[in-house]
Amino acid sequence: MGPRGLIGPTGETGVKGQKGEPGETPDDSNQRVAFTVVRLSTSDASTSHYTRLPFQATETLLPGTSFDLETGTFTCGVPGTYVFMFSVCKYSSNYLRVYLRKNGDAVVSGQSTDSSHYEQVSGSAVVVLQRGDTMHLTMYGRAYSDSDHKTSFSGFLLYPE
Amino acid sequence: MGPRGLIGPTGETGVKGQKGEPGETPDDSNQRVAFTVVRLSTSDASTSHYTRLPFQATETLLPGTSFDLETGTFTCGVPGTYVFMFSVCKYSSNYLRVYLRKNGDAVVSGQSTDSSHYEQVSGSAVVVLQRGDTMHLTMYGRAYSDSDHKTSFSGFLLYPE
Amino acid sequence: MGPRGLIGPTGETGVKGQKGEPGETPDDSNQRVAFTVVRLSTSDASTSHYTRLPFQATETLLPGTSFDLETGTFTCGVPGTYVFMFSVCKYSSNYLRVYLRKNGDAVVSGQSTDSSHYEQVSGSAVVVLQRGDTMHLTMYGRAYSDSDHKTSFSGFLLYPE
Numbered sequence: 001m002g003p004r005g006l007i008g009p010t011g012e013t014g015v016k017g018q019k020g021e022p023g024e025t026p027d028d029s030n031q032r033v034a035f036t037v038v039r040l041s042t043s044d045a046s047t048s049h050y051t052r053l054p055f056q057a058t059e060t061l062l063p064g065t066s067f068d069l070e071t072g073t074f075t076c077g078v079p080g081t082y083v084f085m086f087s088v089c090k091y092s093s094n095y096l097r098v099y100l101r102k103n104g105d106a107v108v109s110g111q112s113t114d115s116s117h118y119e120q121v122s123g124s125a126v127v128v129l130q131r132g133d134t135m136h137l138t139m140y141g142r143a144y145s146d147s148d149h150k151t152s153f154s155g156f157l158l159y160p161e
Numbered sequence: 162m163g164p165r166g167l168i169g170p171t172g173e174t175g176v177k178g179q180k181g182e183p184g185e186t187p188d189d190s191n192q193r194v195a196f197t198v199v200r201l202s203t204s205d206a207s208t209s210h211y212t213r214l215p216f217q218a219t220e221t222l223l224p225g226t227s228f229d230l231e232t233g234t235f236t237c238g239v240p241g242t243y244v245f246m247f248s249v250c251k252y253s254s255n256y257l258r259v260y261l262r263k264n265g266d267a268v269v270s271g272q273s274t275d276s277s278h279y280e281q282v283s284g285s286a287v288v289v290l291q292r293g294d295t296m297h298l299t300m301y302g303r304a305y306s307d308s309d310h311k312t313s314f315s316g317f318l319l320y321p322e
Numbered sequence: 323m324g325p326r327g328l329i330g331p332t333g334e335t336g337v338k339g340q341k342g343e344p345g346e347t348p349d350d351s352n353q354r355v356a357f358t359v360v361r362l363s364t365s366d367a368s369t370s371h372y373t374r375l376p377f378q379a380t381e382t383l384l385p386g387t388s389f390d391l392e393t394g395t396f397t398c399g400v401p402g403t404y405v406f407m408f409s410v411c412k413y414s415s416n417y418l419r420v421y422l423r424k425n426g427d428a429v430v431s432g433q434s435t436d437s438s439h440y441e442q443v444s445g446s447a448v449v450v451l452q453r454g455d456t457m458h459l460t461m462y463g464r465a466y467s468d469s470d471h472k473t474s475f476s477g478f479l480l481y482p483e
Contacts, residue, residue: 002324013172020345107381150272193403
């Protein structure tokens, strides 16, 4: 009997693997944070720069946004870059200083020392917050508001971390 | 004749598939809405809290943003969460109250009752709008502006619905 | 000896290649631009509408954001739609005009002519910027600030181009 035949040829290379899935489209639906709160009562006075300005109604409060009206405090649940804006009406017969505070420290502030007229004290800032950081306004002097919401505080998440 | 040769070896594993395409960047090009409009004339007076403050020029108006200068009215075309900001210069010899209104109702307002000086009345709010909702300013008193745009109204879409 | 046997059969096809990696999630981290800068010193006076208001500290400056404190100038590195906000405290014994300028031209401005009190002059605007465009504030009169940051300037990228 003759020798065994030669070994057969190598099989074909397997087919190329499937292309990977497309990357995920960012879903930011749980990363929406925004509020506008207002005061309704005509007067609130303070003789300390650290007295928190309470609020009495929410004009806008997106789901998941944490704002405590009684202490006027926003608590950060989604870390990121935020924008805050305030406009507080000074009571006519007093001066008014308003402070936007992060965890108690002044970020920006504003004032009017005209004790004869109603006037707005407005300000704003961009702030980077970690989870649990708080933002609130304090005031020194006397703030006015009414059913037309002459005193308001707004904030929103600009960029999630 | 000798026996048939052995079966050939298994082919090589196929090459790895290509990496998937990058995820899609959400296409928000039709979800960009923003404006800044200004007044140019020196005076506009009103004795009603419901008189709309007209504007006279656009500093910024993104394509698709609907703002009617004559009635000072923004109409929402893309539902979502919006931010509005205004700064209106009070005429020296009058008081001034300014209201930011959604479909006619005051969201926030501001005032200056100092009838001897020019002053700014500024405010802002975050508002959730449906398609067709309108935003405008009304004023009571007398507003001032000039070619340096001392009176302006801005808005932008923060989060599409 | 008989002839060699027949050649063996072809081996099996190799296994399919691995699936490719998923694509990358779009990264917008280089499209985040935001700042809040503040003044600390008590006084800065100017008798020209074109004097740039310098700043002295950054409250917030995201990586890649270009702001020159000495000239108070933001330079656009990422083209797109931006929002700018300012609040400048008027020195009690002077008037104050504040201008938000794009490449030197007034976008919006504000004033207080009450030369007896400290007051805030606040304003804001949405502006479309190309790479290299600059934004700064100029003032005419006298600005006040202090360690509580009564004078501030903020800006952020709303929509990259």
